[in-house]
Amino acid sequence: MSRRQLHLNVNILNSGFHPAAWRRAPSDPAAFVDVQHYVRLGQLAERGTFDAVFLADTPSFADRPEFRPYQALEPTIVLATVAARTERIGLIATASTTYNDPYNLARRFASLDLASGGRAGWNAVTTADPSASRNFGADDVTAHRDRYERAAEFSDVVKALWGSWDEDALVADKATGRFIDVARVRPVNHSGRHFKIRGPLNVPRSPQGWPVIVQAGGSEDGRTLAARHAEAIFSVAQTEAEGAAFARDIRARARAFGRDGGIVILPGLATLLGSTEAEVKRREEELWDLLPKEYAIGRLAGLLQIDPKRLRLDDAFPTDIPVPPNGMQTFAAATLQTAKRRNLTVREVLRELGGGTGHRMFVGTPEALADDMERWLQAGAADGFNLMPDVFPDGLEILVNEVVPILRRKGIFRHEYTGRTLRDHFGLAGPGEREAALALAGDD
Numbered sequence: 001m002s003r004r005q006l007h008l009n010v011n012i013l014n015s016g017f018h019p020a021a022w023r024r025a026p027s028d029p030a031a032f033v034d035v036q037h038y039v040r041l042g043q044l045a046e047r048g049t050f051d052a053v054f055l056a057d058t059p060s061f062a063d064r065p066e067f068r069p070y071q072a073l074e075p076t077i078v079l080a081t082v083a084a085r086t087e088r089i090g091l092i093a094t095a096s097t098t099y100n101d102p103y104n105l106a107r108r109f110a111s112l113d114l115a116s117g118g119r120a121g122w123n124a125v126t127t128a129d130p131s132a133s134r135n136f137g138a139d140d141v142t143a144h145r146d147r148y149e150r151a152a153e154f155s156d157v158v159k160a161l162w163g164s165w166d167e168d169a170l171v172a173d174k175a176t177g178r179f180i181d182v183a184r185v186r187p188v189n190h191s192g193r194h195f196k197i198r199g200p201l202n203v204p205r206s207p208q209g210w211p212v213i214v215q216a217g218g219s220e221d222g223r224t225l226a227a228r229h230a231e232a233i234f235s236v237a238q239t240e241a242e243g244a245a246f247a248r249d250i251r252a253r254a255r256a257f258g259r260d261g262g263i264v265i266l267p268g269l270a271t272l273l274g275s276t277e278a279e280v281k282r283r284e285e286e287l288w289d290l291l292p293k294e295y296a297i298g299r300l301a302g303l304l305q306i307d308p309k310r311l312r313l314d315d316a317f318p319t320d321i322p323v324p325p326n327g328m329q330t331f332a333a334a335t336l337q338t339a340k341r342r343n344l345t346v347r348e349v350l351r352e353l354g355g356g357t358g359h360r361m362f363v364g365t366p367e368a369l370a371d372d373m374e375r376w377l378q379a380g381a382a383d384g385f386n387l388m389p390d391v392f393p394d395g396l397e398i399l400v401n402e403v404v405p406i407l408r409r410k411g412i413f414r415h416e417y418t419g420r421t422l423r424d425h426f427g428l429a430g431p432g433e434r435e436a437a438l439a440l441a442g443d444d
Contacts, residue, residue, distance in 0.1 A: 004377055006413045007264055007384030007426060008404075009052045009092065010045045012038055014069040016395055017270045017361075017388035019299070020290035022069050026394045032069035035081045041396060042082040045089055048400035049414050051425040052090030052121060054234075054386060055079060059099055060131040063302060067295040076112050083116035090422035092121035092214055097151040099127055099136045102195055106161040109211045110203040118208035118421035121232065122158075124215050124225075126151050144325065148221035153192045155213070155229045160188040162210035163431065164200030208421035209430035218246065218330035227253030231428050232264040234386045236334045238341075238360050243267055243381025264426045267381070268359035270388040273366055273398045284363055287390060288351060296350045303332050303358075313347040331358030359388065366402035374410055 014032035015022035022029045031037035042053045055075035062070035075093035083091055091112065095105055105122075113120035126147035127133075133141050142150075169184035188199035215230035217223070226233050227250055237243035247265050254263060272287070274280035293313060301308040305324040311317075317339035323332050335358050339349045352361065362369055376382040389395025407413035423430060 003411045004383075006373060006377055006407060007051045007266060008048075008399075008413070009054050009090075009266060009384070009386045010041070010050055010396060010399070011054045011056065011268070011386050011388045012041050012392070013056065013388060014071060014392075016391040017359075018272070018287050018291070018390040019068045019295060020287045020292075021391040021395075023290045024286070024391050027391060029069065031392070032072050035073065035078055037392075038073075038078050039082050039085045041392060042086050042089060042091075044393065044396055044400055046086050048404045049417055050089060050400075051384065052092050052119075052422060053079070053082065054092040054121075054123065055094060056123075057094040057096075058127070058129055058132060059096065060129055060135055063131070064295055064298060067292055076108055079120070080112055080115055083112070083119065088119075088417045088420060088425075090119050090121060090212075090425055091116055092123055092212070092422075094123040094125055096125055096127040096132075097154040098142060098147055099132060100154075102154050102157040103161060103197055103199075103201070106158045106201055107203055109158075110162060110201060110206065113206035113208065113211045114203065118206045118423070120206070121212035121214050121422050123234065124151065124155055124213060124229070125217070144219070145221060148225055150194045151225055152228065153194050155225070157188065157190050157192075157195055157197055159210075159213075159229070159431075160190060161197070161199055161201040162205070164188055165204045167205055167209070170204045206421075208423040212422050212426065212428060216330075218333065222330060223250060223253060226250060227259070228257050230263060231261070232266060232426060235265055235267045236330050236358050236360075237267045237381065238334060238338050240376055240379045240381040243376060244379055247380055247382075262426075262428055264383045264428070266384050266386045267376070268388060269385040270359050270361040270390065271369060271395060271399065272361065272363045272390040273369060273395065273403070275365065275398075275402070277365065280364055283390075284351075291350075293350075297346070300335070300346075300350065303335065305332075311346045313350075314345055317344050317346050317349050334358040366398060366406060369403055370406040370410065373407065374412060377412060 015027045021027055045053050055078060057071050057075050079091040079093050109120055109122045128141050130141050164186050166184035169181050171178045171181050185200050188197060190197045212231050213229050214232045214234060215226040216234035217226060218236050233250060235246050237246055250263060272284055274283050297308050297311045301311055304321055306321060319340060321336060338352060344352060362372060387399060389399060404413060408415055419425060
């Protein structure tokens with residue numbers, strides 16, 4: 001009997017997940033604006049037969065840029081360059097439903113999908129960053145429920161635009177002189193609260209139909225959006241029980257929307273690895289020593305929307321902090337739950353999360369990581385992982401050269417690609433001809 005297979009993405013967070021990554025010897029501090037850095041990592045991940053590379057994005061100047069690199073380059077442009085230098089690996093880019101227009105976004109991702117031969121995915125996010133709001137004519141962050149209401153309509157329209165071309169609409173018959181069968185290209189004629197768009201899109205379908213829709217958000221509104229639209233989900237879970245409960249909840253919600261297709265659930269997993277426990281300890285201590293504590297505390301306080309003075313390194317983590325009503329609720333809730341469940345100090349929370357926020361961080365050897373991944377897979381807590389190495393490039397090299405061979409020996413990860421599109425890698429069916437019409441019907 002064949003065993004379930006893991007799906008692995010790598011989240012290329014400039015120099016690495018750890019805020020001090022850029023200060024380690026292997027790192028290039030200028031890599032965050034060097035597209036060849038992303039090309040090299042994409043090629044390395046492809047050598048490891050990863051499902052996809054993923055680029056996060058925030059359309060604003062980073063908070064506290066004096067301390068670390070940030071996501072600066074526009075992700076679809078970067079991934080178009082990666083596409084030209086790779087053959088199989090998927091290419092997932094973040095784009096906000098809060099600060100984009102559906103037609104332009106649908107066209108941009110359809111173009112990337114065609115340029116890559118069907119390897120594109122769109123990570124649909126709402127944006128809760130005040131500095132981003134001020135770049136788009138708003139004085140403050142849009143209310144949480146309003147952001148998700150817009151996101152739901154936005155996603156409906158994007159799917160309708162992608163589906164406005166039937167698969168065989170492009171005829172290109174030189175003998176008859178018929179280029180496009182216009183009867184198979186339809187306007188969407190959408191008129192809703194947020195958007196009025198006639199369509200159709202001016203870009204035909206790709207080999208995978210249209211880009212895979214990815215979503216990341218664990219709030220009530222985020223789960224509803226994911227259940228309605230997402231084909232892959234970047235989740236936040238600190239324990240197997242949390243991961244399994246999230247997966248059950250999402251799939252039940254999806255069934256309530258009449259969806260019976262697959263959904264790939266990929267918890268975020270930061271990794272700090274070494275070949276031996278002693279090597280792991282040295283690496284962890286080095287990164288911790290390089291991390292400005294002022295930055296780490298400020299970042300955590302910003303996520304929780306509290307005064308940084310409340311977070312004293314060696315004090316117990318405050319237990320009376322509520323989840324912010326209009327911020328990054330998923331990451332804030334995960335951070336607060338981790339601190340409370342394990343009765344951690346502020347210093348311990350920062351170390352537990354690698355100076356980051358929310359995502360689980362695995363510190364250990366390749367063998368231990370492979371065992372951990374296998375347990376989550378068997379428990380139904382994950383279909384795979386959105387991996388965030390602590391430092392690039394060596395953090396990804398350890399995953400490709402040491403972890404992947406162990407997973408292959410366990411029989412839970414591919415030895416080679418068996419398809420060419422991102423849908424092939426994830427085991428997802430192509431979108432049906434009526435998918436777009438059903439999406440808009442659900443908005444009535």
